[in-house]
Amino acid sequence: MSSPAGTPRRSWRPSTAVRSAIAGERIELATLLRRRVIFVVGKGGTGRSTMTAALALLGARAGKRILAIDVDAKGDLAAALGSPPAGFAPHVVQHNLSVLELRTDESFQEYLNIYFKVPRLTRLTPLARVFDFIATGVPGPRDMLVVGKIAYEERRKESHSRAPVWDLILVDCAAGGQAESHLAAPKAMLTLVRGGLIRAQVEWIDALIRDSRRTTTVLCALPEEMPVVEAIELNERLRKGSGVAVDMCVLNRAVDEPVTTAHRRLMAAMTDPEHADAVAQRLGGSAALLEAGIDLQAHLNGTTARYMRQLRSKLPMPVVPVPFIVDRTGLTTTRAVADALSSRLS
C-alpha cells in the first residue's frame, strides 16, 4: 500500500546528509500502519501528541479505523486532532478516527466492570482509593490499568460481524519514564502476582506488547541534546524492560534547508556599501538585518545534521526527520506533519 492518493507533498527538500542518512533503512508507512498498536513515546515537548495525531490522520486516510488514545489526558491529543477534550469513551473526531483520554480512576472502575463484572457504582470509590494506595506501592496495577485498557480496546469486536472495532490503536504515551513503566507493567506484574484473577489478563497483555508484528513503538526526538540522549536511552530501556519493538525514530522540528553559496553571495552583494542604500530603498528595509535569519538557518541545519548522525549511529532503526512547522499546535500543524511524514515514509 502506498500513501493515499491526493496527499499533498511538502516542498521541503532534505539535504544530502539527511537523504543518505535515511536511505538504506526505510520503513514503509503501510508496514507501520499494519500494526495493531503503536505507542508513541519521547521526552516531554518532543511533539508526541502531534506525531500520534499525524499517524492517526494517515491511518484514517488509508481507510483504517483508528483509535487514538491520550494517556496523559491533558487534552493535547484531542487538540492536535482539532477536537475538544475527549472523555473516557471513544469520541469520533472524523470518519474512521476516534479519540479517547485515559484517567486512572475511570480506568479502574471500567476495569472492574469489564473483567470482574463489578458494577460501576459510586460506593466503589473508597475501594478505588484503597486500590490507588496499593497501586502506588506495588509496581504494575496503576500502569496495568493503562495497558489493560489499551489491550481491551485492541480485543474489542463488533457485535455482529465479530470484526475488530479498531484496525489500529495509536497511543500518545505519557512522558519518557512513565511510558516505560506502562509498557513494562505486565512483565513486572507477572513476577509479582502469582495468583489472583489478574494473572491471566496480564499474560495476554504481555504477549500483545511483546509481539512485534502487532505492537510497536515510535520514538520522538528534537534536534537538541537532552531529547536525543533520552530517545537513545529510552530505546534501550524499552527493549530490555518490556520487550516491545521500536520501529522508528522521528526527529521533529528538523531544520534542513541548506544555506548555499548562492544565498551567501546574494547576502554579501546586498549588504555591500556600494548597493546597500539602493537595496534598502527597494526592499523597504535594510538587507543587513536578514543576515541573522541566514545564520540561524545555517546553525540549525548543522544542529539537525549532527543529531541525525548521532541518532542514526545509536539507533538500529530508520530515523525520519520532520520539518519545523511554524503554526501553533492544532489540526493545521498535524496535517502538515502528516504530509511530511507520508512523503518520507512511502
Next chain:
Amino acid sequence: MSGDESAPVPERRRSVRKEPGGLGRRLGSLEVVICCGSGGVGKTTVSAALGMAIAAAEDKRVLVLTVDPARRLATALGIKGIGAEPVRIPKARLRRAGITVSGDLEAAMLDMKQAWDRMIERYSPDRATAQRILRNPLYQRITDSFVGSHEYAAIEALYELHDAGEYDCIVIDTPPSRNALDFLEAPSRLTDFVGSRLLSLLSGGPSRFGFRAMNYAAAPFLRLADRLLGAEVLAEVSDFVRQLQLLYDGIQGRARSVYRLLRSPQTGFVVVTTLEQGPFSEAEFFCTKLREFKMPLRAMVVNRVLPDVFRDPGGVAAASTLVEDPKVAAWLSNELRLRVSADTARFVGRTFLTRSTLAQREVRQLARLGRIGDVPIVRIPLFSEEVSELEGLVRIAKAL
C-alpha cells in the same frame, strides 16, 4: 580557552568588568534558590549558570544541587563527574572561561536512593523499624513510583543541606516532573499518604488512629483486592504500610518545617521556561500556584528567546519584499550585477520571516508573563551554539 593565557589581554577578560549583572546580585542574598519549570527548558543549565552568577556577584559559598542524571552538566562545569559529594569548580577554570567568581562554586548531584534511605532512618522511631522498611521489597518500588517521590527526596536533601549551614546559598534544580506543582505538594502528599485512614485499613492490624471498627467495613474491599492481586501481594503491602505508619509523626513534623523554609524570606523561586506553548502555560500556572501557596517567586528566566533583530520592522519589510515581490529577483540581478534566482531571493526572505513570525508570538507571550507578577524577567537569547562547555554556561551566567 587555554590559548588565551599567553595572549596579552584577551577581549573576553576585559568584558569581565561589566558582568555579572542583575540576577546574581538580586538572588545573592538568598539562602535557597529553587529553579522550577517543565522538563527540557534548560533548567539544569540555568541553575548552574545562576549559581555561577551568584558566586560572581557575591563573596559566598554557593552550592548547585542538580538532579540531572546526564553527565552533561559535569562536562559543562569542567569537572569529571558530579556525585552526592559536592565538587568545587576551580576558580582558574572559571576565569579562563571568562568569569571571575569572588565566592566559591560547588556542585553536587542528588542521590535519590540515598536521600530516601536517610529519611527512613531519621523518621523511624527505632533502628529495627528502619531496617525492616529498608529491607522491604516494596520500599524501593514505592520510592520510585510514589507521585512526587523524587520531589520529596529533593526537598529533603535541600532542607538538610540548608540546615547544616555549610553553604551561604543553595541553588537547586528541581526534578523534571510532569507537573511542576508536584514539587510544592510533595511534603503534604507524603504526610497524607502515610497518615491516611485507608492505609490503616489496609495494614489490617491495630491502627494507631483507632479506626479498628473500619477494618470490619473494609473487609469486602480487602477481599476483592485479594482476589484481584493475590494474597501474598496484599500481605507484603500491609506489612510495609504498618511499618511506614510508625514514621508518621516524624514526617508530619518535617513537612511543617519544610513548608516554613519554602515560604521563608530567605528562599526564592525562579521559574524557568521557554516560550513554547507547553512549557509556557505550565510556567504561568506554576507562578499562580506559587502565589496561592504563598511561596516567594523572585524571578522568571525565559530561555532561548529569539534575538531582537527578528522583531525589527525594517527586517520584516525587506524579507517580505524578497518573498512576495515577483519582480525583486530581476531587480536585484540588475542592481547587484549578479544572477539572482527567484528561489534564492525567496529563501533569504523566508528564513528571516519564519523566525520573525515566531519572534512576534514571543513578544505577546513575554507581555503575558509580565502581567503575572512584578518580578524581573530575564531573557536568555537563543545562542547559535549549544551549551555543552563552560564557555556556554558562562555566557548564560552573564545574560542573567
